Amino acid sequence: MDWYKKWFSFYQDDEDEWLGPTNDAVQSKELKTKVTYQYPKSSTNRPLIEKGEGKHIMHHRANMKEGMSDIRDLLQRRHEADIRRYEKKKEKTSSAPQLGPTSKQNNQASEAISNDVHEVRQEKIHKKRPFHPTEIPSPIYGFQRRKKQDDIIEFELTTFERNAENKKLSGHEFHDDQDEIRETVQSRDHSNLYEDGQEKEQITINQLPNRKEKTDQPEYSQQWAATNSQITDKENSLSMKIEVQTENNGDKSTSFPDMIQSKQSDFDTETQDLSSLSQEAIGKMEETTPEQEKNQEINDDFMKAERTEAPLLTSSETAESGEDIQLTEWSIETEKPENHYLQDVPTVNQDSKQQEALEFEKNNQEPVMREDEFAKEPDDDLNKETVTVEELTDTVEIDPTNNNMEKVEAKEIQKAKSMNEHKENVAKEKQSGKRNDQEQATKPTTKKHLPFNVLMLKKDREFLKKKAEQQIFQQMAAAATETNTVEEQDYQFPSRNLLNKFTFQQSNDEWIEDQKAILNNTLRSFHVGAKVVDVSVGPTVTRFELSPDMGVKVSKITNLTDDLKLSLAAKEIRIEAPIPGKHTIGIEVPNKISRPVYLRDIIDQPSFIDANSPLTAALGLDITGKPIMTDIKKMPHGLIAGATGSGKSVCINTFIISLLYKARPEEVKLLLIDPKMVELSPYNGIPHLISPVITDVKAATQALKWAVDEMERRYELFAHSGVRDISKFNEKCEMQEQKLPYIVIIIDELADLMMMAPADVEEAIARIAQKARACGIHLLIATQRPSVDVITGLIKANVPTRIAFSVSSQIDSRTIIDISGAERLLGKGDMLFVANGTAKPVRIQGAFITDEEIEKVVDHVRTQGEPNYLFEQEELIKKSDLAENDELLYEACEYALEQGNISTSSLQRHFRIGYNRAARIIELMEEKGMISEAKGSKPRDVLMTNNDLDQLKELL
Ligand SMILES: Nc1ncnc2c1ncn2[C@@H]1O[C@H](COP(=O)(O)OP(=O)(O)OP(=O)(O)O)[C@@H](O)[C@H]1O
The missing domain is CATH 3.40.50.300 (P-loop containing nucleotide triphosphate hydrolases)
Incomplete structure (x- = not known):
């Protein structure tokens, strides 16, 4: 079997993924691999390297060595080429500055070499990804970097700008159409998206009357209802896709030119856009169904629609932008009889609804924004819309399978919901903003005014205070003007006849003479040299004026007050000594009969x-x-x-x-x-x-x-x-x-x-x-x-x-x-x-x-x-109560209600206040009946309810 092992080991170096029977050679290689790529000892968690990966790395290392030798050779050649180029340049500067064919060839050769070297280097470097101790791999992505969002946003922005430019050129109300479709669908409850497909069909029919119903495909309607706003986005994405395909094909055939012309005569362009959008939305919805066959059919439909685009463009010669192409092609597809999904769908109130949509569009037109500011200052919602378009484009093209489609649709539904909410907010803002159109018209740009001084200095506060007071004074003066003018014209002084007039004629000459004699006798009896020289008869008092002799002290007379009173038998006498401005002393004796003064x-x-x-x-x-x-x-x-x-x-x-x-x-x-x-x-x-x-x-x-x-x-x-x-x-x-x-x-x-x-x-x-x-x-x-x-x-x-x-x-x-x-x-x-x-x-x-x-x-x-009362007593009382209340009274009541009981010390601890303030708050609460009276060392009970607390809040 040795020959077999040798033969097998021969192929083992090249077959990285081979996991054959264990032998010593293989084990030794694996051991080497483990030793070579062991992570440095540290507390950092490192990803485990599997055995297969170790082999990969070894193999890459071998390749890298070969690559490095190649790089060295290429560098050497490049160095030589540089030297030659430098020498050539030197020769040029010394002789005529003309580049001969040889130099060009050399340059091209050197550039080719450098490019080769660069490519090889990039390739090798890319293959080589050595461990870097400072670089901690992500537990999710490993060493591969996460795709930056900025790039996506950049791409989206450029796409948006392109779309905006196209819209500006075409002048179509595509955005409004999308908004309208979205708004109509948004009125439905999104919570029942996957519950009843029939209901969703009705929604589709009611909201988009020119759309054809398809009762045998409930899931399509479900998706339509769920992806209400994303439908339009998908339309965009699909239209973009078809545009690309149209450009690539170059051959644009007309499948249904007659029908297009008839429909164009019935509706104007904007209405067609609206209907085409909604119809294409259904088409899009159908495309995202889990059935692959139908997806294929829908793709075929799109391709057909693409073919029908060409004559319209050539005939109208007005569609210059890609957006125009897109809008027109959807309108064609709407009426396409070949689409078997839409064949049986009846048209419900098509004319009236389209007319309404047209009127709505006209009423909400903002030409200034659309023409001038739309491209310059793109709205966030439009940006987001573009984002969704791109995302949907990707998802549609990448995930054709059912499961993937469902997942993608779920994601899209979430995105569509969030975008719909954003759209609603933007629409509300727009509606409120339309009220101030004239004001905004005076402001060509929406530049934010940034205050250069954000600190309110004391000087500023005083200035504002003075300004406010001046305004108050002016208001007071103005208020006084209104009341005063009326009052001045109408006011008449009361007549004096409203007062009683009494004639009181009484002669007290005898009484006066008697009193005069009594006074003189009394003074003489006390050996005070003074006599009555004048008598003044008042309403209640008669004043007898005494003229003292020379050397008589005033005090001598004033000391005789009680004596005189006794002799005169008067209830009360008052001595005015001396009478201011006179040489006399006045003795005021009450009249026998006083007379009232009216x-x-x-x-x-x-x-x-x-x-x-x-x-x-x-x-x-x-x-x-x-x-x-x-x-x-x-x-x-x-x-x-x-x-x-x-x-x-x-x-x-x-x-x-x-x-x-x-x-x-x-x-x-x-x-x-x-x-x-x-x-x-x-x-x-x-x-x-x-x-x-x-x-x-x-x-x-x-x-x-x-x-x-x-x-x-x-x-x-x-x-x-x-x-x-x-x-x-x-x-x-x-x-x-x-x-x-x-x-x-x-x-x-x-x-x-x-x-x-x-x-x-x-x-x-x-x-x-x-x-x-x-x-x-x-x-x-x-x-x-x-x-x-x-x-x-x-x-x-x-x-x-x-x-x-x-x-x-x-x-x-x-x-x-x-x-x-x-x-x-x-x-x-x-x-x-x-x-x-x-x-x-x-x-x-x-x-x-x-x-x-x-x-x-x-x-x-x-x-x-x-009367023009400036204030009422009740207001003053309320103000007084407020002045008496502590700022923490409400919070203290709230705290007491939460705790169930309250004490001064607990208030002190909770609010970090002193004893005096806490005790005052407790007294106030007791005074208002919020808490019970003192219970010795125990905390007080809370008597108030939530309603009492609310009332207290209103009062404060
Ligand atoms: N100028 C006056 N001429 C005649 N009678 C007067 C005069 N002023 C007060 N009186 C009499 O004195 C009475 C009490 O007057 P008045 O009510 O003004 O006293 P008062 O000082 O206001 O007392 P109080 O402080 O208790 O109200 C009146 O009812 C009236 O009969």
Whole structure:
């Protein structure tokens, strides 16, 4: 058997794949192979080399050695050729620069040699693939590199560009046709793709009416319905294929020229395109069926269609591009009677449907995009479409078998679905974009505007803020314009006859003479040299003016207050020593019969009528009977304080009614805050109001904050306008509607506000009192508790005008007007008025107004216009609640709902916040009824539901 082994081993070197019986020689070779190609020791996983591969490598090595010797020879020859060429060149430079035939031959020979060498080298190098330690083979692809996607994309892009160019040249609406077919098929549910073939047939019939039904081939319809969008892509691919075949054949025969001509006369070109597309889609679908025989038949059909293309092209002479060829050939195939798959299919509403498709196409035409921008800026969807076309082309040609076809079709279905979704999105975007066609027309290119500065600097923020505020001011001015113009035209001041007028004539001459005599006698009895020189009879008080002798101290007289009071038998006397501007000391004795002061008495006065300021307010009559009125602009803020029942509310009413008699709604706006809820409520609905009368303390606080913001806005406006105050600003305004109204904020009871939110209220009042004068915002604060915790030093220091009604103690009087005297007032409108800039108070009997009078005036004013409220109380309350809430409140509630219970410590841990904040959040949650009360050391129960959480989210 040795000869047999020798003979066998002789062939073993050449037969790489031979695996014969084992012998020593073979084993030794295999061992050598293993030793030679053992991988270096490392932790890296290496692919195993099988025995057969080792033999391959050995064989390649042997071949490589031979190849290397060849390469060496070729290199040597090439080197020699180079040397000869170099010498030739040298000779040329020295002699005539002409290339003789020999040099050309040499060059050609050398190039041929070099090419041979290069080929051989490439071949050998390709065969040789030595192990490279740094190169880790892929577990899937091994050493073979994965095909780069870029190449595919490049190819696809070039294909797309070519298609786009062809479309541009042909002017056909092929893309729209595809879209239409795709959209009609997309309306079907893709989830039942492989369930009922009959249903899919119906889909095909309904959506593409000119397509012929084929009931004996349900799988074709299934594929058609499943690959709705890919059908058109396949059409493209097949058309491309047929184009190539057409070019190669060069022989284009006409199988059905008559039928083509008849159909061309029936439909226009675009309709034919549409029908041909859909028909070809079915043809394509049929081509992708699992039956190979039918595939062959379909291929035959395509070949026939290809042959029928030639006369149409030659006759029309308009189809210049490949796309045209493609479209036309599908239209021919649609009507082809030889296609036995389509013979029995009836035509359903062909004319009407095609007409609809044509109209739809015309309506959605975008010639500018198609002609100019289509080729320049290809859409992504078109790109994707082209991708699918190429992919489908490959799959159709490569996988003719049934199993492969099914797999490919499944992949195609997935791709088609994804592409359909993309198409839908693109279609929606296009529809929305069509609304702004004109705007887009002004933008020839869709270049993105890239901001050069992406950081928002502080300067930028300030600029934007100022810009926004200016816009707000302009909007406010515009809003005021609308309301003011109407109000100015319609507003009429209330008549003075709406107020009661009483004539009170009473002679107290005897009583005055008696009181005068009593005073003189009393002073004489106390050995004080002074006598009554003048008597001033006021509405409630008569003032006797004493003129002290020389050397008599004023204090001597003032110390006799109680003695005089006793002798006069007066309820209360007040000594004003000395009377400002006089050499006399006044002793104010209450009248025996006091006379009320009505508002009409003040309003009827020429001084009030002639007053220019819209903020003129009537106060009352002084001791001498002189009407006293004040200008709120000059106050500029007032504090009204007095005991209960002293007449504060009446005083405020007279202020408001006076303003209604002097100011138009566009001139003065009122912000009424009435925690007592009943004092100022009659004024609801008048056009002078900024908001309805605010009765809630929280809303009042927010309203004061709004006033502060308004003050700040106005000052910024003045700064922009270059004026210092509101009067100058209003003078500068050319139009009435641009003028700013004065704002009078009246708080009837400050004590309530100070009890609820002392810090916020005091801060707001202080800020308004400090700055708001120039911007036309004025405060009138009334309180019945003139204690230092209500009228704080901060408020007092910024409210210069004080009105003190009767108080119970001298301390309260000092709190209000910094001097005593208010404790000696008689009440019922008896007041001490300390005007801005004056040190001495003036005793005034405040004007009185009845509720009926108020009602009449308010009714009249209400008829003059509707109020234009800037905000409602509810909004303010909501805002206040929001301000009180913590930012983490909602998240904390959510967390509590998830956990089922909540505690301060768990909030601290979860949100990483401090104890104070966590405890405040817990309190807020408890206050809102979200969680239970404290249960000692145990966590609180959660009482809220998901609905509560949703409501809380809406509120926040
Ligand atoms: N100027 C006035 N002339 C005559 N009577 C007056 C005058 N002012 C108040 N009165 C009388 O005093 C009463 C109480 O007045 P008013 O309600 O203004 O007091 P008040 O200080 O507001 O009390 P409260 O703080 O409790 O509301 C009025 O009903 C009225 O009869």
